[in-house]
Amino acid sequence: MDFRYIFLMRHELLLLVVALIILMVDLFTVGEKKTHLIKFSLILFTLGMLIGFIPVKPGVLFGGAFQGNALTDLFKDILNMAVLIVFLQSDGYLKKAENAGKVGEFFVLIILTLLGMDFMVSSGDFLTFFVGLETASIPVAGLVAYDRYKSRSAEAGVKLILLSAISSGVLLFGISLIYGATGSIYFSDIAKNVTASPLIILGFIFFISGMGFKISLVPFHLWTADVYEGAPINITAYLSVVSKGAAAFILTIILYKVFKNVTELWETAIYALAVLTMTVGNLFALRQDNIKRFLAFSSIAQAGFILVGIMGTGSLGMTSVVYFILIYVFTNLGAFGVAAAISNASGVETISGYNGLYLTNPRLSLIMMLSLFSLAGIPPIAGFFGKFFLFTSAGSHGYFILILIAVLNATVSLYYYLGVVKAMFINKNDTPIPYFRSSHFMRLSLLLCVAGLVFIGFAGGIFEYIMTASHLFF
């Protein structure tokens, strides 16, 4: 075997090395020195991320089980950047006294779940996909229960692991039926043999139910708000951006590659799920006061918009989904970053607690406002371009009623996003959150998010690059 090909897996190998080094260093540091571990892990992870940017020729490994090409590499880089921002934001949380002994676990578990997601993104057969998915979802339950002396965190952990286990079971049952009908677990072989036979339809229904749980689509979304509320806020950010983004990406690939001959079969399902997800996510977001539950339902609604983009099959659909996820990373992490900074400094996690924030912390309020406007899709900010291309993709296949529903939902979402902005800028409050300065890392992460929000929309080259990468993929 030619050893050059092993560099196709450079992202995974680097993450594994980084995780093992952090684990070893964590073992041999004691007491006070543990806070240095944060800086050490950040530097190590950034190095790994930078090495990952080096381009490598596309190819396949292990007889087609692992695929590396420009699109998967790009997506892994996006995930790496998102995780770097999450790490920067969790600096303040990890420096709290109660977390002093478990800093290493935080980094190791997140990097290992990211490893699982990278394998999932590159998978060329259902076995790699399944093992990657499980590697990405089992340690997350441990992270959600990270505050193990708080009963909410413990409760969220149990809810997540049990529901994620049963959803994996349902997903696997679907895969087993598809295997029974087609005789292969490789994406390319299944794509050749797939027909709309009853067994395939049944298998597909189980499969989409299991995937729907991972992306929190609406009939399968009930865990989302509870887990997001109970988890530490940085883990919530990780779950809502990185886990969801990776699962949405691989769902798109499987729908486009494995089920490409039975498009009419999945289009109905995705259509119905998109309408339900957007509408129910928006309606529930209207009545939330906890900022984490609010962002949870808003992220459910955003998943619905991703499904609208998936409806436009082909490279335009793929491009719009990847582009939207890229923007969504900066947008949502901006909002979560501000929420995390406020939660660390004052413990406030309710929207009514944000009243009068602009008077005391104007810069944080502005960043929050930019992020929320981007989530709502107001023109000059990046989020608008993300939504625009999703709708273009669906429109290129003539789903105009779906686009109408999506636009109506975007309008409804404006109401509750503006509700937060109103709380920060207009509502009066006698005891607003006092002025505070967050750590350098947090400010760096918010700066990255704002830069992403402002510039990605105008840098047309990014969309073009994703477009060429997706063209090569098909």
Place this chain on the structure above:
Amino acid sequence: MIQGISIYHFLIVSTLMFFIGIAGFIIRQNLITILLAVELILNSVAINFLVFNRYLYPDRLQGHFFSLFIVGVAAAEASVAIALIINIYRRIHNIEADNVNEMKY
């Protein structure tokens, strides 16, 4: 291939196991029993893979390997779930699902 037992017998068993698992997941109150129900589901999937492999595509081993991985992943899942359930037990001194209800709509 086993004489006298067709693929249908196996598939009926595995489908029954799957739906008993789903029903148990919904009906049962004890968190450990819920975990057992999930294991039932995963094992039914493993049977499915083995049977499809043995009866329909005996010249390749993909189903066999898949079921091996399912066993491994199920063990990992169970260990993490039990750790978290022990954590719950330390908080509230029982593991009834009805008592794990601090967060609701």
